[in-house]
Amino acid sequence: MTNIKTKIGKVELTNPILVASGTFGYGEESDEFIDLNQLGGIVTKSITVHPREGNPSPRIVETPSGMLNSIGLANIGVERYISEMLPKYTDLDTAVIMNIAGSSQEEYIDVMKRVESVSNNLTGYEINISCPNVGKDGMEFGVDCDLTFQLTSELRQLTEKLLIIKLSPNVTDIAAIAQSAEAAGADAVSAINTVVGMSINPVTRKSNVYTKLCGLSGPAIKPVGVASVYQISQSISIPVIGIGGIITGEDVVEYLLAGASAVQVGTANYRHPAAGLSILDEFIDFCEKNNISDLTELIADLQDDS
Numbered sequence: 001m002t003n004i005k006t007k008i009g010k011v012e013l014t015n016p017i018l019v020a021s022g023t024f025g026y027g028e029e030s031d032e033f034i035d036l037n038q039l040g041g042i043v044t045k046s047i048t049v050h051p052r053e054g055n056p057s058p059r060i061v062e063t064p065s066g067m068l069n070s071i072g073l074a075n076i077g078v079e080r081y082i083s084e085m086l087p088k089y090t091d092l093d094t095a096v097i098m099n100i101a102g103s104s105q106e107e108y109i110d111v112m113k114r115v116e117s118v119s120n121n122l123t124g125y126e127i128n129i130s131c132p133n134v135g136k137d138g139m140e141f142g143v144d145c146d147l148t149f150q151l152t153s154e155l156r157q158l159t160e161k162l163l164i165i166k167l168s169p170n171v172t173d174i175a176a177i178a179q180s181a182e183a184a185g186a187d188a189v190s191a192i193n194t195v196v197g198m199s200i201n202p203v204t205r206k207s208n209v210y211t212k213l214c215g216l217s218g219p220a221i222k223p224v225g226v227a228s229v230y231q232i233s234q235s236i237s238i239p240v241i242g243i244g245g246i247i248t249g250e251d252v253v254e255y256l257l258a259g260a261s262a263v264q265v266g267t268a269n270y271r272h273p274a275a276g277l278s279i280l281d282e283f284i285d286f287c288e289k290n291n292i293s294d295l296t297e298l299i300a301d302l303q304d305d306s
């Protein structure tokens with residue numbers, strides 16, 4: 001039996017498969033289709049200080065091997081998250097990571113302060129500095145090393161829980177942003193959020209998504225995700241959580257070889273909410289067939305040709 005436990009900061013996950021923020025609601029919506037406790041962890045939908053309706057529809061469109069979305073961070077706001085969601089997580093036996101978004105440093109801080117002021121069993125936070133769908137506010141921090149450093153430092157002072165910074169591929173040098181997050185005290189980074197994309201109806205000549213520019217996810221972006229994880233893991237020593245187009249167990253292996261310590265399954269959850277568990281089964285199967293005794297044997301074990 002392969003040991004598939006993995007460590008992110010001081011937290012040990014029972015396995016490397018988490019579900020990605022925004023593709024799994026707040027967790028509770030899927031619990032009739034999937035035993036949540038079998039996942040390595042759940043990253044809940046981005047939460048902002050105030051509730052948000054999100055962008056007008058259409059907000060999602062399928063593309064070859066991918067999906068474009070522009071939800072606009074629709075969410076219930078931090079107060080309802082605290083009163084309605086946090087109590088539901090107390091019975092779970094898996095890592096629950098809260099994703100936080102904001103349009104200013106103060107907003108991120110406000111959300112985290114409110115959550116930290118109540119008793120909860122969250123494992124940690126993933127900080128969304130990489131949403132491409134809310135204008136410049138969504139990515140302002142994620143494209144700037146200094147802002148990433150400042151925001152991460154501020155949040156680091158507020159919590160001892162796991163602090164993960166979610167990075168955007170829509171930058172010149174993703175590894176430099178990761179280095180800023182590490183220098184400011186992040187426990188890990190997750191990469192990648194969606195790639196900016198667009199889809200136009202040739203007959204109506206209109207955009208297929210209301211906001212025109214939106215975020216591409218799914219297998220179409222897996223090579224971008226794997227390359228980003230590789231570049232990041234060569235530049236920092238904190239763990240990297242790989243995201244982008246994972247639909248099979250071998251996709252997980254690919255991300256681990258590029259340097260990830262765990263992965264998040266996103267768009268595949270729209271096909272089936274239990275996708276994470278079938279991917280986990282395939283991953284275990286791969287490890288056993290290839291005589292891998294411990295998952296750590298795979299992490300950053302990319303071999304050279306020669």
Ligand code: SIN
Nearest residue numbers: 070071072073131133
């Ligand atoms: C959205 O709400 O538009 C997507 C969230 C994200 O890409 O960070």
